[in-house]
Amino acid sequence: MAKRHRSGPGRIRQAIGYGILCLIALAFLSPLIYMLATSLKPPADVFSIPPTLIGSSIRWSNYSEALTYMPFLKFMGNGLLVAVLGTAVNLIVAALSGYAFSRQRWRGRNLVFMVFLATLMIPQEVLVVPMFVMMQKMDWVNTFQALIIPWAFTALGAFLLRQFFMGVPQELDDAARVDGAGTIKTFLLVMVPLAKPTMAVLAVFSFISYWNSFLWPLIVINDVNDLGTIPLGLQMFFGQQGSQWHLVMAASVISMAPTFVLLVLLQKHLVKGIVTSGLGGR
């Protein structure tokens, strides 16, 4: 691309623009930088004026102290368990239904798919009260399965995988059939492997939405110390130690770390997922 040659003033303007952009990014990050800084300060330096980046000493023990108040590692384990199992269920049912909605013809298919799509319109808030009553009746209040099962069937995955499967050439089915594979074999050995990238996108988003979920765990989990997830644990920690900002910030860093790592590792999938489907959004 042969761009017009930039003249001197143009280049200066560009550099200023870039500088402003960097400043905006820095300002945007300042809450997180401040969090990190505060998490390493001794309590006496937290509210120093002027605000400082580094306190009189670096206090790593804030982290171990925060961990003694609340079992954040356990919360991570709980969150991991809930998110992984929920995501697994969601992937399995969505791969099956996405396939059924795209590559198989059956009576009522389009109608059922419309119903699936319509459920995406329903806000979670409308469901939490009856869901809670259901959990009461099933005796699931304060259990892991209450965190996992109710949200494992969101229709989004069916929609995404249907979109994907519709683009797979029919020749592949035919070839599998020529080789003697039946419907189930074709699905498992041909289609699912092909759908891996889409399933990865779905998995990332499902995982994050489980991991960050707050309202439902707040409602259905009483025993936070045993069954809590990160958001619930942090909220309770904040409720109890709210004035100990150095500890609260350490706990916040701990809470953000796993998703931050996930973001760095999986940025491509995340960006792709958002761009292709508009996933996420709060």
Add this chain to the structure above:
Amino acid sequence: MAIQASPGLKRSDAPDPEPDGQKRPAVSVRRRAARKDSGGLGRQTAWGPFFALPHGVGLALFTLLPIGASLWISLHNWPMMGQQKWLGLGNYQHLLADPIFGQVVLNTLLFVVLYVPMNLVVSLGLAAWLTPKIKGRHIFRIIFFIPAITPVVANVVVWRMLYQPGGLIDGLMQSTLGIHAPNFLGDEHWAMFSIVVMSVWQGFGYNMLIFSSALDAVPESLTEAAELDGARPWTVFYRIKLPMISPSIFFATMMTLITSFQVFAQPFIMTKGGPGTSTSTIVLFIYNQGFQFHQLGMASAAAWVLFVIILGITAVQFLGQKKWVHYDA
């Protein structure tokens, strides 16, 4: 953008000449041609419903049943423990007459009216700024996206401290200007605005990515032609790029609107809805009614009011889109 009718879904495909099981040689030309415009209609098998069954049952059990139950519960006095009593529309009448609920609805509307435009302007502005020519564009995108995926609770707790008297903002103002910052969360004139600002910070990353990729897809030939004709950058953006990405803007507006009506964690943790009821939102009201006062019937009725508001706004958006959304680029 996400939800669109797939091409060829309704078409009746050329009938499968042979039943399953009978093997054919390679793919026939005719079939290939039929495939081309049928958009993956697939094969007639008895398996279809079975494949859809697990998901369908799950949705029926954990979405359709609850939505029906929610309506049912909303027609009762339904304490968390103890006897339910039929009220008919009693809960709804009570809500409509309840000044607190009215306040809560207004607060939520205020949040939406402030949050949605701010979110869209910031995300669109940054998406337009971060053209492929910008060095390190990828890193900027990731940076602006960080709080969109870290737990909301953690974001909120951090901002709670920024807003705190003596916190970062107040501290900076004291040391540079020598004055105290307003008590952002304790002053009812500031509280909602503060929550909005925090929410925009947290939430615009999604829309920015959507806009950014939509802008990338605008053909360069179009913008270059306009530039050659002497159009200024702003005109190019306003007259060409913006209409070209209007479907994405429509989609993002819809999603942002819908989710902004559901704001909960920010007021719940930062202000508990206060001071007074100045930052109490509909979902906070639902939560308090249901799980603090144990009035599940009232909570369900409020949830249905929220649902109807969301449906209404979605419908208005869809009707209004013809005026400004251009699908045929």
